[in-house]
Amino acid sequence: MKILVVGGGGREHTICWKLAQSPKAEKIYCAPGNAGISEVAECVPIGAMEFEKLADFAEQNGIGLTVVGMDDPLIGGIVDVFEERGLRVFGPRKNAAVIEGSKAFSKELMKKYNIPTAQYETFIDVKKAKEYLKTCRIPVVLKADGPALGKGVLICMTREEAMAGINELMVDRKFGASGDKVVIEEFMTGREVSVLSFVDGKTIRIMASAQDHKRAKDGDQGLNTGGMGNFSPSPFYTEEVDAFCREHIYQRTVDAMAAEGRPFKGVIFFGLMLTPDGPKVLEYNARFGDPETQVVLPRMKNDLVDVFEACIDGTLDRIELEFSDQAAVCVVLASEGYPLSYEKGVPMEGFERFRGLDDFFCFHAGTKFDAEGRIVTNGGRVLGITALGKDLKEARAKAYIATDWIDFRTKYMRHDIGKAIDEA
DSSP, X not given: OEXXXXXXXXXXXXXXXXXXXXXXXXXXXXXXXXXXXXXXXXXXXXXXXXXXXXXXXHHHTTEEEEEEOXXXXXXXXXXXXXXXXXXXXXXXXXXXXHHHHOHHHHHHHHHHTTOOBOOEEXXXXXXXXXXXXXXXXXXXXXXXXXXXXXXXXXXXXXXXXXXXXXXXXXXXXXXXXXXXXXXXXXXXXXXXXXXXXXXXXXXXXXXXXXXXXXXXXXXXXXXXXSOSEEEESOTTSOXXXXXXXXXXXXXXXXXXXXXXXXXXXXXXXXXXXXXXXXXXXXEEESXXXXXXXXXXXXXBOSOHHHHHHHHHHTOGGGOOOOBOSOEEEEEEEEETTTTSOOOOOOBOBOGGGGTTOSSEEEEEXXXXXXXXXXXXXXXXXXXXXXXXXXXXXXXXXXXHHHHTTOBOTTEEOOSOTTGGGGGO
């Protein structure tokens, strides 16, 4: 089977790498791809939001399965376009991807179906939002309703910060139309855990847990980013937590979407907060997380093609997911200055150190080839350095050793990814 993957980041590199292990994968294409992806797939110069061009390519090249990695095309309705043309595609339709596309929708869904989450209010009027902030409990979390590359969430510890945050989202429109509607919710405390799942519209299969590091600097300081590193499994995601979430969150979410006439097929990402009152949903995403994918898929034993097809066909109940007992840690190598301004086109070296190894991986996020054929930086998050180990401490030590193998002038990373492991 010929497979097309849509996207060009670390998540898509990991998906392509995993698909390449399947005997069913005759040839893999990736649009638009990146320098690292080109080692396992043929990169196609079509943008992820060019739905008709992508569908044309799939038709003309006999693509048997298209996998959409990114959130924007899913929210924009790429799956609907492909299905209307009779093309086989993995991912939720537009009316189901709204679970990520609108924070207000997802909060209302949780309230209606009694899925544990933070208390909240939704506003489209700046004045009313500020009036609410004058009397509500502080701290609060402000969330832009629409997608904002994982950065449209502001944690405000004072009333002044919250007022400034409303201006940033709704007046200055830092994230454009995504901030036209804002969710103000209570600030929850506890451990954050990410849990990815496969869904076929009615059945859900849970993947291994993971834990992300969003802040740019060590000690969870600095600005929010798309993710500076990750580890799997989370030692804080216990059997008791898993049992609670399976009963009160996971299946209930799938059933709620079906009841709303929005059956979900694809990957639901559950962002959880393990509060003193029990697990609660922080957010939903309608696709694989990034960099969660870089630590979850290397541990997965199943043929990914089989799982994708079961989700499409509604036969996921016949699949049992299997994961290695090994742990995985991913450290993101970013460009100095990320997530604000940063230089692009900086040459990199050291990739040959990863070749032939089965416990070290270098997943490319923001890279490309320059005119001279060199691999250069092409984004804020550049590489995801992932290592497997017998436990989290070993995987963490190996991942940091491997970060030294790659060299580029603007290399920046956090040095405390997985430090929470020591507290478990």
